[in-house]
Amino acid sequence: MKNRIHALRKEKKITQSELAEAVEVTRQTIISLENGRYNASLILAHKIAQFFSLTIEEIFIFDLEEENIE
Amino acid sequence: MILKTMFRLNPKGSMDNYLKVLKTKRIYFIGLFFISLGIIGVSFLLKVGSSIRSFSSGMGFGFLSVSILFILQNEWILRSKDRLKRKRLEEIDERNQNVSLQAMALAGRVMVFVLAVLTFIFGFIDPKISMYLSGIIGLTGFLYFCFYHYLNKKM
Numbered sequence: 739m740k741n742r743i744h745a746l747r748k749e750k751k752i753t754q755s756e757l758a759e760a761v762e763v764t765r766q767t768i769i770s771l772e773n774g775r776y777n778a779s780l781i782l783a784h785k786i787a788q789f790f791s792l793t794i795e796e797i798f799i800f801d802l803e804e805e806n807i808e
Numbered sequence: 809m810i811l812k813t814m815f816r817l818n819p820k821g822s823m824d825n826y827l828k829v830l831k832t833k834r835i836y837f838i839g840l841f842f843i844s845l846g847i848i849g850v851s852f853l854l855k856v857g858s859s860i861r862s863f864s865s866g867m868g869f870g871f872l873s874v875s876i877l878f879i880l881q882n883e884w885i886l887r888s889k890d891r892l893k894r895k896r897l898e899e900i901d902e903r904n905q906n907v908s909l910q911a912m913a914l915a916g917r918v919m920v921f922v923l924a925v926l927t928f929i930f931g932f933i934d935p936k937i938s939m940y941l942s943g944i945i946g947l948t949g950f951l952y953f954c955f956y957h958y959l960n961k962k963m
Contacts, residue, residue: 758897767903779902 740799744772746790761785826896830882837878844872920948
């Protein structure tokens with residue numbers, strides 16, 4: 739699943755460590771999320787959305803084809 | 809309760825809760841330390857066969873080293889707020905938890921596969937060992953069945 743975490747973080751001038759601390763995960767998890775290697779759980783997605791004051795859909799881009807659901 | 813504290817698969821909760829868990833773990837590992845000393849003492853005092861004595865003293869020393877290691881690690885974490893915070897984050901991090909669970913699942917599958925191969929090979933060499941190995945596979949399957957049904961009801 740693609741996401742806009744990296745772009746949003748740059749926009750708000752927040753470091754990976756700051757975001758990680760705010761949403762209670764390790765910096766490695768933020769790196770993996772930004773690289774698209776790891777999909778956040780619903781709880782983490784909520785926390786990240788709350789942190790950026792956005793909705794989950796505005797941050798995480800769900801692609802049916804990419805997820806092989808179609 | 810003891811198992812739940814010692815084998816927490818998905819730890820969650822506040823810093824206070826984590827602190828409580830670490831302090832409880834400390835008590836359990838101190839308990840294990842004294843039990844190990846007891847096992848070692850008994851193995852040297854009792855007049856039993858040398859193989860049983862070696863086995864029980866080996867087990868005692870094994871438990872003793874594990875308990876010392878965990879007591880020291882716990883103290884090291886509890887003595888620094890920074891370490892405590894970092895360790896808690898590592899434990900509650902969902903990616904770390906996923907990685908750990910997947911690694912355990914993979915290790916379990918490989919283990920069963922290796923046991924199955926060994927069971928087949930030992931069938932030609934020593935049928936008794938082959939029987940023990942197939943027993944272990946059976947036990948693993950039974951435990952999987954039990955935990956599957958427990959978790960299926962729980963979720």
